[in-house]
Amino acid sequence: MSTMKRNLKDQEHYLHSSWTIAKLITSFFLLVSISYLFYSLGFITHSHDCPPKKPYPLSTTTHVSNSTTAPPQPQHTAKPSEKTNISHIVFGIAASSRLWRQRKEYIKLWWRPNETRGIVWLDQxxxxxxGDETLLPTLRISSDVSKFKVKNPREELGVRxxxxxxETVRLGMENVRWFVMGxxxxxxxxxxxxxxLQKYDHKQFYYIGANSESHLQNIHFSYNxxxxxxGFAISYPLAVALERMQDQCLQRYPALFGSDDRIQACMAxxxxxxxxxxxxxxFDVYGSxxxxxxxxxxxPLVSMHHLxxxxxxxxxxxxVEALQKLIGPxxxxxxxxxxxxxxxxxxxxWTVSVSWGYAVQIFRGIFLARDMEMPGRTFLNWIRRADYTGFPFNTRPFSRNACLKPFVFYLDNAIYDGVADExxxxYVRVQPNPDCRWKMPDPTQISMIRVYKKxxxxxWDKSPRRNCCRFRPTEEEGSMVIEVGECRKDEFAN
Incomplete structure (x- = not known):
């Protein structure tokens, strides 16, 4: 009996000790949890007190060097909500001293003094x-590139x-979002x-441009x-990243041809x-x-090269005079x-095709829109062959049949009517068409076409869709009047 009591007391003592230990452990974990909770709340509350990263200093130097060190970072003063505008773009224009006298006239046509920013980089x-100073970008001489390995000495031009x-990044210009090469x-x-460029986030890495009109050119170089x-556009942060590694990158590609394939190699x-x-x-084509x-x-039409x-x-x-005619529209x-x-x-x-601000064509017969939206082959391939398989896009033949040749009316003038807000x-015809014996109305009777457009x-903020065109009545002999604009409900070319 005494033995049984002793065992019960031992069990009671054991249970009491275990309960005491359990309470201690529970209290310990509760204390730790409360402490961690207060710590976390304190951390969250004071996280904004961490000092921000110091911005890179703004550069005031215009020295162009061959250094591969990181360039100074301009302070971006534009508001985050501000849309990209022309002041955010810096052009880097490659130029040749040998051809500068004639080619600078092209730049004068599109350059907007006191609005556009950029540098023309010359070899000497x-x-x-x-008057050139006020009508052209700043002129600079490119850095010496003789240290770079090239398979062909003539390829120093491509490296330059x-x-x-x-080199433009190193100038440290302020408030730059995009560098545009041309x-x-x-x-x-x-x-x-x-x-x-407004479609893209300039804070991200973007390399924007287009391929050649020659399939063989794209195969030889790259569809990428x-x-x-x-022309192509490089966002500011990508341009900075490129500058940091480009000189080392170029040394790995001595056998490449040209400059744009070297850029693409570094982008890769x-x-x-x-x-x-x-x-x-x-415009890697010949002819018209x-x-x-x-x-x-x-x-949108952004650029035209090989002028x-x-x-x-x-x-x-x-x-130059031809391009000047485009300035008005x-x-x-x-x-x-x-x-x-x-x-x-x-x-x-008749089928009528309007290329607003440029030309209007009248075709005898009804041609499907699917065919009309294909470029007519008025041009030859870059290898100077009339080979339609050499283009990376669909084309349609330019008919030799005199009756199927379009009557082309080129832009004569363009104005804005403030009263009608349009x-x-x-457009007038400046070239004759060959005679045709088809027994149908002859577009020769039309001497002028007038186009109204809102x-x-x-x-370009909406989904892409071709504008529709409609004929307006006119009593003026020898004329045609067309209205061009957004398609109405259930309207289509038919």
Whole structure:
């Protein structure tokens, strides 16, 4: 009996001790949890007190060096909500001293003094003429590139031009979002360039441009490469990253040809693909680019290159004069420039194609919109062959049948009618058409076409769609009147 009592007491003592230990452990964990809770609340409450990172100092130097050290970072003063505008873009233009005298005239056409910013990078000094300073970007001489390995000594030119973005970054300009590369024979439509770049976040890595019009060129170089003549855009942070590694990168590609393929090789090492915007036009073709422009894709016209290679875009004038004719409609409505509309005159059995600000075509017969939106082959391949398989896009043949040749009316003038709030552009025929024996109405009777078009500042904020065109009645003999604008409900080209 005494033994049983002793055992019960031992069990009671054991249970009491275990309960005491359990309470101690529970209290300990409760204390730790409460302490951690207060610590966490304190951390969250005071996390904003951590000192911010110091910004990079603003550079005041304009010295161009071959150093591979990181460039000074400009302080961005633009408001986060501010849309990209022309002041946020810096152009880096590759130029040749040998051709500068004639090619600078192209730059004067699109350059906007006191608005556009950029540098023309030359291989050596050129003679300045009176007035050039106010009509052109700042001129600079590229750094010496003789230290870079190249398979062909002539390829030092490609190395020099490929480093233009890096050399421009080192100038430390303020409030830069995009660096845009182009050649001295490139014509930019700056308002459309801005509109395209507004789609992208300039704080991210972006490499934006387009391919060549030559399939073989794209195969030889790369479909992942932006052609520098047509122009390409590099966002500010990507340009900084490129500058930091480019000189070492270039040493790994001594056998490459040109500058744009060297840029693409470095982009590949940075892991940044090409974002394609087909409004940048390299124009790797020969002959007339009329077919390409008259059936421009539904996208803003951003640039045109190889102006010394292709024929003038308007007949009976030189290349600079031809581009000057575009300035009027470009200033009135750059978003609508070259945009195609297709409509049909059923009574006379005609197909009409309007390339606003450029040309209007009348075709005998009814042609499907699917065919009309393909560029007519008025141009030859870059290898100078009439080979339609050499283009990386669909084309249609330019018929040799005299009756199937279009009647082309080129832009004569364009104005803005403030009362009606629309543009008025006139197009006239400056080249004769061969005789045709078809027994149908002859477009020869038309001598002038007038096109009315409403301005649409939100054209590229909506899903892409070709504008529609309609015929307006007219009693004026020898004329045709067309209205171009946003398609109405259930309206289409038929």
């Amino acid at each position: 000094e050129v003679k300045s003429e009176p 031009i490929s480093r233009i973005v890096s 050649d001295d024979d490139t014509f930019f439509v700056t308002e459309n360039l801005v509109k395209v 490469m932006a052609y520098g003549g047509g 090492e940075l892991g940044v693909p090409l974002t394609k915007e087909i409004g940048f036009h390299q 680019v009329f077919g390409l422009l008259a059936a421009h894709p539904v996208i 010394d290679v292709v024929e003038p875009i308007f007949p009976n004038v030189n290349r 470009m200033r009135l409505d750059s978003y609508g420039l070259m945009q195609q509309s297709i409509c049909y005159d059923r009574a006379r059995h 543009t008025v552009s006139d 301005l649409d500042s939100h054209l």
